[in-house]
Amino acid sequence: MLRKLLGRAKISKLGITTPEPRPDRHGIAIAAIVRNEARFIGEWARFHHAAGVRHFVIYDDACTDETRAVLQGALPPEALTIIPWAQRLSDIRLGREIHNQVLAYAHAAGNFGSNVRWMAFIDVDEFLIPTAGDDLNAALAPLGDIPNVSLPWHMFGFSGHETTPEGGMLANFTTRARDPMGDAPGLRAFKMLVDPCRLTALRVHSMETEDGQVTWNDAGVKSDMSARDKAEFYSTAAVQLNHYYTRSKADLEAKIARGPNLVAKREAYRRKVMRTVNSVEADTVEDTRARDLAARLGITG
Template identity: 75%
Template sequence: MLRKLLQRAKISKLGLATPRPRAGRHGIAIAAIMRNEARFVAEWARFHHAVGVRHFIVYDDASTDGTPDILRRTLPDGALTILPWAQRLSDIRLGREIHNQVLAYAHAAGNFGPDFRWMAFIDVDEFLVPRRGDSLTEALAPLEDIPNVSLPWHMFGFSGHDQPPPGGVLENYVMRARDPMSDAPGIRAFKMLVDPCRLTALRIHSMETDGNDATWNDAGQKASLSTRDRADFYSTASVQLNHYYTRSRADLEAKIARGPNLVAKRDEYRRKVMRTVNSIESDLVEDTAARDLARRLGLS
């Protein structure tokens, strides 16, 4: 019985031997795993490079639509590393699937982390939007002494689009769930910015530094990973994390058809996604911060 239960559980948290910083490390890197993001990846890469991301570490999960080539054309020499990442691994004794995304993030931190002060672990439908100034370097300057930042998702929906509209995501999708800290299904979640040279354990949405679960918001307020979902922890003083969860209705259907990163989760994936969509669309507010910044930077 215990063995059967363990077989259903994925390995989704990994410990990490903290990498030692290299001399002169600085700046921000993004680690991302992606598959067939040709329609969206150029805008995502241009935006993050424009707001100060120094390097992109991309784990390509067997793309067939030219995603890696688009990245190479979009980003300057020296700003991009692409690694093939199509394997699916499991614990052979118990049949527990090892989360491929967590594995990629651990590889990025351990092998590239020593060169960077900050590392973000996000997807192509997520944008780091500086709210203090127009660059992430400026936005994060007051947080230099802390080892990690928890950023709440701001969940964007259809914005009235059944089909993909002309132009980019930032220009067209400006309606999001009103309350990022809502307890409605699928709304409240975090991604993290971390000092990779203090990272000791990681999952997709929660990462530990210095061997403990302390975390900070982007205003420098401290909490624990288990208590950061309080309403008074919410902040966008420095950086806002936008999650363009649906894009158009047609894009959402394509997302569902692709399925989740974990093979074991495919059957329940549509139900989970639609619960989240219903939560987003039930209470919307307009948010043009990312669109306005892209315009100021001459990106749209």
């Protein structure tokens, strides 16, 4: 019975030996795992590069479209590393699948973390929006030497679009769930910026640095990881994390068809996604912060 129960669980948290920092390390890197994102990844890459991201470590999860070519056209060669990442691994003794996304993040931190001050672990439908100026490096500078930052999702919905609009995500999707810290299913979650040279353990949404279960918001306020979902932790003092969860209704169907990173979760995936969509669309507010910044940076879809 215990073996059967363990077999249903995924290995979703990995420990890591921290890489040694290079004396000249600086800037921000993004690690992301992608599958067939050619329609959207160019805008995502150009925006983040213009906003100050130094390097992109992209894990190609069996893309069959032009994702790689679009990335290579959007970024200078020195800013881009693409790694094939189509494997699915498991603990053979217990039959437990190892979370492929977490495995990619651990690989990125261990192999590329020595060169940068910050590493962000986000998806192609997530955008880091500097709120203190137009550059992420300048926005994060006042945080000093803290080892990690937890950024709450700002969940964007359909914005009235049935099909993919012309002009890109940032110009067209400007309606999000009103309360990023709300209790409705799927709304309240975080992604993290970390100092990869102080990273000790990682999952998709929570990472540990040298102080264990401790994190900071982007205003420099320290908290136990278990308390970061409280309203008083919320901040967009330096960076706002926008999650374009649905894009258009047609894009949402394509997302559901692609499925989750974990094979074992496919059957429940649609139900989970639609619960979150209903939460996002239930109470919305207009938010043009990303659109306006993209215009200032000269980024179009």
